[in-house]
Amino acid sequence: MLQVGCHEEQIHLCGKIQYFGYLFVFENDICIAASSNAVEITELSFDKILGITIGQLLNLIVDDGRFMIPEIEKHTSVPLKRFTERISIHNQEYYICIYQYDKKIFFEIEVCNDYVVKFTDLNNYAKELERSEDGWQTLTGLIKEITGFDRAMVYQFLEDNSGQVIAESKNEELSSFLSFRYPEFDIPIQARELYARFPARNVSNVDGRIFDILGVSPDKLDLSYCSLRAFSPIHLQYLRNTNTYASASFSIIIEEKLWGLVTCQNIKPKHVDLEQRNLCAFLAQYAANCHLLENQKELITAHKIMAAVERDLKAELLLQYDFEGVLKKYAPKIMDIVAADGIVLKYNGELSRIGEAPDKNGIKIIDDSLLNKEEEGFFSTNQFNYLQSGYEDDTYFPGVIRISLLPGNKWFLYLFRKENIVEEIWAGKPEKFFITPEGSQVSYPSPRTSFESWKKMTKGAATNWKIRELAFLEKIAYVIRQAITQRAGEIFKLNRELIRANSALDTFGYILTHDLKNPLAMINLSADMILNREEDKSKLFNRLATNILNSTRLMTEMMDKVYELSQSTYIHFELEMINPERKIMDILENTKKQYESENLKFILGETIAIPGERTLLYQMFLNLIGNAVKYSSQEEYPLVEVKSYRKGLSVIYEIRDNGIGIDLSHGANIFEIFRRMPNTVGFEGAGIGLSIVKRIADRLGAKIFVESKMNIGTCFFIEFTNVPL
The missing domain is CATH 3.30.565.10 (Histidine kinase-like ATPase, C-terminal domain)
Structure with a gap:
């Protein structure tokens, strides 16, 4: 039986839109496709809609829409540059959004809410994020206020592609999801790719009507940037299972990568219009920039401390002949910077331990496991497994870094982190089930039905080494090697001078x-x-x-x-x-x-x-x-x-x-x-x-x-x- 995963679903080629808007697609200024509900707003039969121009469509829905044509042409000449305008059609307020993508012009019309963004509001929101000690928590509060949803969460993607809720604002009667973990398959890879491209997605009503796009085959119409795009039935069922009937999500992009999402949930259908979504997407990215700025400040401070230790260590190593003594002196500073629990120096066959670290047998196990990696001057892991060798100790050190100081002479510097036992709380047990519709030979993933908190103890791993910590240690290793090389060079030079003098005499x-x-x-x-x-x-x-x-x-x-x-x-x-x-x-x-x-x-x-x-x-x-x-x-x-x-x-x-x-x-x-x-x-x-x-x-x-x-x-x-x- 064939199993089809969520990640194989072509959600951007669904050929459908949600009920709160209308879609027209133009190619060479001729309408080639439209949503089946377009007849309502144009009052034309569908066969007459196909073939009209953008100007003709504007004249149908707006009194004297010709004034927009120059501005629309200026925007649509650049791919994905959007022209937006608030208009009135049949005494109802709408937003029109027009943009070029895939050599086509997309003309979206969607209903407006009463929400109006003021410049002073925007300025106040930005200041609030800048002053906040917890920017993500502040962001959830602002977005909950703007959308009026029952819950807003910041969901961060972790290294294993699972996610965790790191900030939350909610109605009092709702249980908290703060710190809950979610499995990777809850947000499949193609959904993440769409979030990385287009920062806002919303479902106004999981049971709302869906309209087909007629005129072209769904697989010929990429809706990646369409705000009206309908959602996967699997995802809609997933929302129902969480007792969510309206949802909105906004991308958090940091250093051009999808770092996380602001996810909003409402227990009743609720529409978030274009202006609200744009404001929420802007604030999400503004908060991301604030977060990045704070990280940069921390990095600058850390780099200053690292540079000072590196400089002082280099000076002492080059001046002092007590190599081991100098390293022992600076070991506590190095341990503090990289949050290590212990350091071991293997030097001339002897071990020198500072702080908490494995004994001689533990070091031998590490060296034996790296026999085939002698060429690796720098090895690091946070999940070193001693148990395979039957090693027993009161303290477990799965966080291991080994640095080769003098290749060929087996001089090594080791750094260690103790095991970090973590109790993870998951929103339901992370299991995936497949269902097979009656009479079908294809199985589909079943949306999760259980979101009860499920606890899992994670053992056998230390806290991950950070990139900046590893980079600092590589610099320290370079300084040590440089000092060893210079000392060896001085000895070699003295020997060469002695040989030369003797040779001259002889x-x-x-x-x-x-x-x-x-x-x-x-x-x-x-x-x-x-x-x-x-x-x-x-x-x-x-x-x-x-x-x-x-x-x-x-x-x-x-x-x-x-x-x-x-x-x-x-x-x-x-x-x-x-x-x-x-x-x-x-x-x-x-x-x-x-x-x-x-x-x-x-x-x-x-x-x-x-x-x-x-x-x-x-x-x-x-x-x-x-x-x-x-x-x-x-x-x-x-x-x-x-x-x-x-x-x-x-x-x-x-x-x-x-x-x-x-x-x-x-x-x-x-x-x-x-x-x-x-x-x-x-x-x-x-x-x-x-x-x-x-x-x-x-x-x-x-x-x-x-x-x-x-x-x-x-x-x-x-x-x-x-x-x-």
Whole structure:
């Protein structure tokens, strides 16, 4: 047997209107549909109604209705912009309401009450809502006064889509529904969607006459915005079962979502006209805005408190080395802000508890249940179930937040809320029954007949964590991680400085003999030329020249190296913009002679000025260009290319050669001191040059990368960041 739920009923395509009004539908200014009672007010047969224009209809029902045409056209040119006017037809007051929707013009006529809204009334109502300590309660009183109904309630939708009455004004003889819960299916989803679109709905008489709309098929006429639309028979029966014979509802929209309804009930039929409904809808939204404003004020105050705690905690964590002590100091403040009952810090395998929280076994159960969620840095729930693990404790903590402070090290921060046992009062037991009409194969939901209070105890859950509380805790977690990272960074930096100092001491002698080879080669070459000149064969001259050259070379270069080494490692210096073109050319000429590579083809592209220190930049390019010349010198057509270019705010220098290449497949650190590749056998060197290059790059705040293929060549990239244009 097929069951059809309330949520499947197409209530906006019912094709019917209530008795207190008339409906005409126009397309291209021609009437294509009308309610069957339209003959009463036009005094035309239905076949003559179809085909008339808006102007002709106005002339039928209003003396000289032509004056309205320009204003009507201005309103109906914008979808859902309504033109309303109070008119008299056959000595009876009516409202006409005309609007465009779904490329059609809807022309509604409905009877008026004697109620008249004054501007002073509107102003007084607004002031009353603004001054009220309980805006929702004040709103129910105002709407009960305006409608004259027996009861007005504010009905709030909860997270599970059920509802609860949070404010009520009623006649004394009626029992109260305040705090009563209603199941989700009492207001099905398609009804909520209509309330979100159109803010006012009313049933004047649940037993009132219903009129069909003729001229178009019901499924072709969307009545979502029609004030006259008839209600579902299921809903009308539901109202009868509550002893309600007139009903009105007004939407409460907060942040573009349906937050709740103002629901009005009367035990006798009663019509609420258009002006009354508009006023009630306005006040409902005004109260919603007041509520939102109060919430914003509370949020601003809460954010100020949160920001202060966050700022102070950050300052102390960054200054103090007692990480656990600082967290213990701020734990009570954090607990107060997020309304937690306890905090646990898991730090270096130890647990530190503040306030009320589970014991060690309870923490283990939480961790075990989250083994498959290790990637979740932030986990929260208000319904954690310990019972599946057989955990027993006097206090139950289903409200759990676990924050990962240091991934991989199992440092966690836990926050807990105790179980909140709630006695819920429902307006009748929330059960849905289906009935099957005789001879039918389709079952329909039966409207509830019982609304006697039914109590339910809700256990196993804590109060929900609020979004702003979770956001605050995420910020606190970020601050803690930042402090841990900075502390680790300081330790890492100290270790790196220590390693660098030790490395400098261990390799000082090697560095002296490495970087001096280029200038020494030139001095040796010059000395050889002097000594081999035929006209200068004096023994004394030769001996003195040789001694002077040797002594000068040794002393000068040792002092220069000490200076360069100290500069590259420790000395503070001011950066200046330097174009290295001239130094590159000097280095090239020297290294060509050193490695006897006179047939080298050298390509020099654009050289862009970069921030640096002259000695350090010279050392860097000396090693990189020297290596390029050296390792390509045995090629038949050696090639070295140096160029630079911009990439955003960075300047990148490339030093490329077609030499022997480097095997990078095994992840070898080529910048490690004394690191020499197997294919460099036969080339002089001690594996120090690239170590110096890396050290200088770090000192200058530059980044260095390498690409290489064996027997094809190598390219070094040096990226200088934040270079001014």
